[in-house]
Amino acid sequence: MGDVAMTVPVLLALTQEHPNLKITFLTKPFFAPIVSEIPNVKVLTADVRGEHKGIFGLWKLFRQMRTLEIDAVADLHNVLRSNILKLFFRLYAIPVEQMDKGRKEKRELTSGKLKALRPLTPMYLRYKMVFEHLGLSFDVNKHHVLGKQKITTEVSKELFPISKKIIGIAPFAAFQGKVYPQHQMEKLLVELNNLDNSRIILFGGGKKETEILEQWENTFSNCISAAGKLTFQEELRVISNLRLMISMDSGNGHLAAMYGVPVITLWGITHPFAGFTPFGQSDSNQILSDRERFPLIPTSVYGNKFPPGYDKAMETISPQTIYDKIKELL
Template sequence: MPKPTHILVIRLSAMGDVAMTVPVLRVLAQTYPELKITVLSRPFFKPFFEEIPNLDFLEADVYGEHKRFGLIKLANQAKDLGIDAVADLHNVIRSKIITKYLKFKGIETATIDKGRAEKKALIAAKGENISQLKTTHQRYADVFEKLGFPLDLNTFTVPPQKRLTPKLNGLIGVEPKKLIGIAPFAAHQSKMYPLSLMAEVIRELDKTDKYRIFLFGGGKKEIKQLQQLEKPFANVTNVAGKLTFEEELALISNLDLMLSMDSGNGHLAAMYGVPVVTLWGVTHPYAGFVPFNQPESNQLMADRKKYPLIPTSIYGIKYPPNYELVMNTIPPETVVSKVEEVI
């Protein structure tokens, strides 16, 4: 069978998972410059892929035009683009329907092995004798290897910073300060550092007068909380609700460090080669969701002596009684010290 020349890459959601495809696709495009890539994902994520050479984007409207039987229409759109292989990096019902249809049409396909059994075993171990699982980035890379395109993720080169608009330059100011992003929210409380403790972290960083700190989040409730968080501090700006998504990505690409939970913003920063310090609650770096190229030393974890069952969940949804506050065991001074050391 001849080697594919045009791969359809499917990853529909969520934001962090889609962002994790970006470094892998950069390596793919860099290693195989003659290969054409079409990414199938939600329109919102299109800006992630702008600077990758030889890559096109196919928009999936999975709640409208491409709902149910619309997935077949979407598969035919992809086929009409001349794809001759499919890399399903999602492995959910929607992506399976598209992949199986295209396979039936004679197109070569490969699907991610999410390692569900190993992840289940990691949780079932109740914190005892746990070990690192394959990273999600490597699982993505393995799909391309199945199609005949082995990748060495160590060859990743950091993309240039995005250009700052006058609006962003105005937010940053003229003083030569290091830029820190802080994304204090996560999908579940068990993965979120208490805002009262985050305020202490910000207070310590702010009073040095060496940093410009930007707060990231989304949604009305989060924006209100961030507005309160920024108020007492001279060097802190809440950007939630004030920037377009493209502006937010441009700002993130120019940061010197991102402080994040086990959530999407850490992955956004990592795809631009920005150092990320991640705070972990009931989830654990061993599950394979550490932001790309970030060392183990940048992973700050809750006290596993006090909470020995960690990790209790892969995504932070399940945890035993009294485990929702595990993040309280990460002292603010530890976070400040790590941020200053990395930056």
């Protein structure tokens, strides 16, 4: 989800510079709302667990795409499925350019050895280079973000009391190495709950996560959980209207950033230098675990690999540090 969200500023910049360009964006159905608001972008969805499963399913998908009279393909994912589709397109002499994921340099960055850190190319620039290799030049800057979306449903409106500053918190991630400890997040919520003129909206999904968010909603009078109450499209509208988002190194931070919402990212065993900093966010919005105590950080790009004891890395981020940054941005 975060990968798709990071394409948004690039596609906005590209379509503004080349308004006659027609883009078909191939993705899974759930992700379609992320890019559906971009001018000149039509979404085509792939049912990779059903109709388009396996090599014969991908051939069927390719035949559907052939009817669109595509002139060139920009592969922004570079995985097995897109590599198979690439072969099909090249059989018909349709040019394909693929993103260089920088796998070798990312392996070196996360080698589990002591190293001097150097920032790798940000993901949005890797996307931009794919289009440039297709002969499309353009610039991307922090202004290439989507605008606020209209709050439409009654449930969404309930989340936005008049004259309140709405703070979003997405406290979970796919892997535990990127999740802020629950007891420390609760200490932060104690402080945020007493902030004047503010409301905290909690984001997450899954049974266990939803139960934790509902527990916090019941404990803190100024917190409300959005989990299970909104469709994904409604959730995007809510995120677009936030004053601020606090996120792990995960998809919700990227979703907020594509709307130009300030994002505070908490980093555990991953690190901004891998290239996954939310778009347009300053270095000062990146709150890092202590590398003096955990010198091998980053140990993983995705947060799924770490040496013994490194699961405690995020405990070195104090709730007070986060709270002070929130007050500064508000």
